[in-house]
Amino acid sequence: MTWLHWRQFRGQALAGALALILATGYLVYVGVDVRDGYEAYRSRCGDGGGGDCARARSQFRSAHENTLLFLAAGLALVPAVLGAFWGAPMVARELENGTHRLVWNQSVTRTRWLLTKVAFVGAAAVLLTGALATLLTWAAAPFDEVVQNRFGALEFGARHLVPFGHAALAVTFGTLVGLLLRRTLPAMAVTLVGFVAFQFFFPNVVRPALMAPETTTLRVTAETINGARSLGGIGGGPVIGGLRLPDAPDAWIAETSPLRTADGEALDGARFNDCLDDPPRTGAGGTFGDTAVCLAGHELHIDVRYHPGSRYGTFQLLETAIYLVLGAALTALGLGRIRRRVS
Incomplete structure (x- = not known):
């Protein structure tokens, strides 16, 4: 079963590995550049820096802010794209082409078939997105230390744990959409638009309500x-x-x-x-x-x-846990659907 999934998924996996290699090279370059700028900032704003600190901080921020915001926005799109191109076709293409009947007429149960697919593709999406998030977190660390804007909508969603949760939720969402629509292209479009909308909704509506200010x-x-x-x-x-x-x-x-x-x-x-x-x-x-x-x-x-800034880690854990719970709930809905209604 695992070998079959790998044969079906190897093209996407190889494309993801190539993208990760290219992104790693660029993020390492950005991280080194940010650290060079940070050393220049510290040399002007260390002992005896005096009134030059404000200008040095402003120059350091303006030199790297746009690049890091662009990278954060790009990372925010990665789970949505993976959900659309990896999650949505995973079941929709099988149902659209009728190949699911061959598997279900063997000894493999529907539950095992779906869970194996979701676990296989979901793990790949989490690893890819998590690797990118870890690299971006490292690259931006000196900038975040100086600018202190970790709670910014783009910054928060592109650092540490939250991107892992985004990837897991995006794949399960795409899988459920594909299972419900049973058509590959519509499922991909709905997944992409729906998950991007969710990424705007959550930080503006749900995140502020997670803890009392x-x-x-x-x-x-x-x-x-x-x-x-x-x-x-x-x-x-x-x-x-x-x-x-x-x-x-x-x-x-x-x-x-x-x-x-x-x-x-x-x-x-x-x-x-x-x-x-x-x-x-x-x-x-x-x-x-x-x-x-x-x-x-x-x-x-x-x-x-x-x-307070001390709540940053708590917000990261809470938000990631919510994404994982939602992903598990979507998977459970998919299992219920495939057992009762899909023929």
Whole structure:
């Protein structure tokens, strides 16, 4: 049985092995390049680095951020592609061509036939995706240490354990879709679109609800504002984006309130826009310069809901466990379907 599965799967397996070899070479190159940049950053920001640290950090980030985000996005697509090209055709092609009847008329039970297929292809997908994730985690380690954005949607899903769970779930999802649709091309399309949609849904809806966030109130100084990434929302309003907590720079900021005055009321939009568009000229430096000084003069604060960086490992374990449980549930549904309804 295992030999039969290998003969059916060897083409995909060899293609996956070749892709892994090529990706390994590129990821090693990226990892070495990131470490060279990290050493340059440390030489400027080590002992005696002084005020040059902020600029060195910004240059190090801008030099590698786009490449690592592109790689993270690419890794996010790998499980979806494997689910579509490995998982979906695995059963759909057999049912479409009628070759399943030959196997079922032998001594092999339907349950064993399906479980062996899922285990064989699923293990290959997990190994391939896990190897890529491990390499990317290694390559990006110095960057993650400096930038401290491990909870970013793309970054979190492309590091450590979560990609393993993605791969296992994608293959079982594709298998079930192929079993239900019984047509290879439609099953591949539904698997690809459905799993990509799931990868957007889970981090934005489910992940924030896995643990209750902690809360704190942060006094807004010019330094706080200059440490943020944006001021103002899409529809305007006194909000601040990309904030970091001074005492927990690696925390995941789940939610921030609008800028509030000392009495707890939201800062008036007109006053916010005055500081944004035409602040008093002070010659201040930093990302937002005079705007930061102007806003800080209003004695503002914001309420922050956040997850400490120490929860990163817990979130990784919880999310991976959920994917594995969902994959097991989809496999159980497939077994129930194949026993009762597929002829």
